[in-house]
Amino acid sequence: MTRKIDIFDTTLRDGEQSPGASMNTEEKLVIAQELLRMHVDVIEAGFPISSPGDFRSVQEIGRMAGDDAVVVGLTRAVDKDIDRAAEALKTAKRPRIHTGLGVSPQHLREKLRITEDECVERAIHCVKYAKQYVDDVEFYAEDAGRADQKFLERVIQAVVNAGATVVNIPDTTGYQMPDDFGRRIKGLADNVIGIENVKISVHTHNDLGMATALALAGVKNGARQVECTINGLGERAGNTALEEVVMAIRMHGDELDAHTDVVTTELTRASHLVSSITGMQVQANKAIVGANAFAHSSGIHQDGVLKARDTYEIIDPADVGAAGSEIVLSARSGHAALKHRLAELGYTFSDKEYDEIYQRFLEVADQKKEVYDEDLESIVQERQRSVTSVYTLDAIQVVCGDAAVPTATVTISDEAGEKHVVAVTGTGPVDAAYKAIDQVVSTSCDLQEFSVKSITRGIDAIGEVTVRISAEDGKVYTGRGSDTDIVVSSAKAYVNAINRMISTARSKAGK
Ligand SMILES: CC(=O)SCCNC(=O)CCNC(=O)[C@H](O)C(C)(C)COP(=O)(O)OP(=O)(O)OC[C@H]1O[C@@H](n2cnc3c(N)ncnc32)[C@H](O)[C@@H]1OP(=O)(O)O
Numbered sequence: 001m002t003r004k005i006d007i008f009d010t011t012l013r014d015g016e017q018s019p020g021a022s023m024n025t026e027e028k029l030v031i032a033q034e035l036l037r038m039h040v041d042v043i044e045a046g047f048p049i050s051s052p053g054d055f056r057s058v059q060e061i062g063r064m065a066g067d068d069a070v071v072v073g074l075t076r077a078v079d080k081d082i083d084r085a086a087e088a089l090k091t092a093k094r095p096r097i098h099t100g101l102g103v104s105p106q107h108l109r110e111k112l113r114i115t116e117d118e119c120v121e122r123a124i125h126c127v128k129y130a131k132q133y134v135d136d137v138e139f140y141a142e143d144a145g146r147a148d149q150k151f152l153e154r155v156i157q158a159v160v161n162a163g164a165t166v167v168n169i170p171d172t173t174g175y176q177m178p179d180d181f182g183r184r185i186k187g188l189a190d191n192v193i194g195i196e197n198v199k200i201s202v203h204t205h206n207d208l209g210m211a212t213a214l215a216l217a218g219v220k221n222g223a224r225q226v227e228c229t230i231n232g233l234g235e236r237a238g239n240t241a242l243e244e245v246v247m248a249i250r251m252h253g254d255e256l257d258a259h260t261d262v263v264t265t266e267l268t269r270a271s272h273l274v275s276s277i278t279g280m281q282v283q284a285n286k287a288i289v290g291a292n293a294f295a296h297s298s299g300i301h302q303d304g305v306l307k308a309r310d311t312y313e314i315i316d317p318a319d320v321g322a323a324g325s326e327i328v329l330s331a332r333s334g335h336a337a338l339k340h341r342l343a344e345l346g347y348t349f350s351d352k353e354y355d356e357i358y359q360r361f362l363e364v365a366d367q368k369k370e371v372y373d374e375d376l377e378s379i380v381q382e383r384q385r386s387v388t389s390v391y392t393l394d395a396i397q398v399v400c401g402d403a404a405v406p407t408a409t410v411t412i413s414d415e416a417g418e419k420h421v422v423a424v425t426g427t428g429p430v431d432a433a434y435k436a437i438d439q440v441v442s443t444s445c446d447l448q449e450f451s452v453k454s455i456t457r458g459i460d461a462i463g464e465v466t467v468r469i470s471a472e473d474g475k476v477y478t479g480r481g482s483d484t485d486i487v488v489s490s491a492k493a494y495v496n497a498i499n500r501m502i503s504t505a506r507s508k509a510g511k
């Protein structure tokens with residue numbers, strides 16, 4: 001059996017230190033619930049002395065976690081901070097006080113303005129002081145990554161002797177190289193007497209983009225706890241991303257002699273939750289949880305993945321709770337991907353027809369970043385017959401606002417060239433527009449989905465609306481419209497979907 005590595009989540013403490021990511025107690029509780037569902041071992045819930053809100057967060061998460069996780073309050077090596085953390089954790093079933101101070105020359109000289117001897121004295125004092133309140137005391141040696149190794153070993157020996165249960169070795173400034181950091185951890189494991197009875201923890205930052213590599217180097221060299229955050233949130237460039245470290249340990253567990261108890265199928269959900277609560281977007285190419293983590297858009301990769309997923313994917317998307325591998329059609333796609341997508345849409349063709357469709361597809365793809373299903377549908381329909389729009393939206397005018405009854409006036413031409421002008425009220429401008437269009441068209445459908453996204457930047461962005469409607473036979477049709485005015489985009493998308501529905505019905509009926 002490999003070593004169990006405790007996952008110490010600090011999204012609610014260090015993660016929240018990301019500029020712009022602050023959370024209130026209620027939001028922290030929602031995230032804490034997800035962390036419990038994910039079976040993290042330790043939740044750092046906040047810094048109780050920093051504000052009444054953070055005090056309450058630590059208190060309530062401590063209550064909520066029960067026996068399911070250790071709950072931690074952070075402090076400086078200052079008595080009043082420790083008193084406040086102890087107070088916040090009074091009702092927690094598994095409380096831990098996390099206390100400590102800087103140990104690098106920069107922190108001693110510039111920030112704390114104390115000598116090495118004073119630092120050791122304060123380290124011993126803060127651990128002993130916290131031990132009056134709780135058995136489980138974690139000591140952090142802030143900026144250990146830039147500390148003198150001999151001095152670091154002296155401090156850690158002192159706090160182990162003073163009763164610390166966990167010793168946290170942070171690379172606070174993300175300065176280290178993984179091999180050096182690994183040697184640092186090994187040095188402590190080899191030289192500090194009694195450290196085998198204490199857990200070594202690593203807490204690494206991403207200033208050089210190496211936070212996860214540093215954490216894993218720590219694990220390889222004896223650390224039994226990793227401090228990390230969902231989506232890698234944290235001070236400056238962030239902390240080790242929980243999802244990365246958990247999946248790397250899962251993938252290389254034998255080599256690292258390590259495993260975690262994290263329920264990996266919760267990783268994507270946790271990422272989305274944290275992103276939506278903090279407003280911090282996850283970059284599309286973020287490992288494990290980014291929107292592109294399992295997306296393939298170039299022909300050679302698509303062909304490989306379609307033959308066997310593991311040609312280009314080392315993780316099964318289902319293992320991290322992601323929707324699945326995605327084939328994104330673009331001008332770099334080849335025949336295999338196009339054929340696959342058309343088959344998924346229910347189309348099969350002869351090789352010659354595929355070749356012709358592929359040439360048309362490339363023309364369209366060169367004009368667009370991504371070729372969507374509805375573009376494919378339109379390419380195919382173009383071939384099958386000349387698609388004439390049954391209805392054309394000539395104009396739309398709306399009246400709306402909080403002092404007006406939302407009203408839309410639409411002008412629509414039918415295929416005979418007759419113009420229809422209809423004005424209808426609704427609950428909002430889009431509802432009114434759709435009701436007006438419904439009055440003109442000679443068919444009925446249900447609106448299933450409506451979404452709008454900005455496809456360019458700035459206040460003059462083009463808004464692209466996608467709608468999905470279902471016909472009476474249950475078949476679903478997609479329509480798309482774009483304009484700088486999203487009411488106009490909405491009406492265009494709806495008319496586009498209706499035209500597709502009618503055209504398909506006619507072609508089925510052989511008209
Ligand atoms: C690496 C990390 O992520 S550490 C965690 C960072 N988190 C936070 O800072 C939490 C939010 N902070 C706060 O709410 C406030 O800064 C408080 C309540 C902690 C302190 O507030 P203030 O008393 O107003 O102090 P202020 O923030 O101005 O300065 C920090 C003081 O703590 C000292 N200090 C910093 N770290 C430590 C430490 N670990 N142990 C002891 N003293 C420390 C500094 O030297 C400075 O002391 P000085 O005023 O004597 O120079």
Ligand SMILES: CC(C)C(=O)C(=O)O
Nearest residue numbers: 140142143170172203
């Ligand atoms: C408080 C400590 C653990 C910290 O956040 C750091 O050193 O980065």
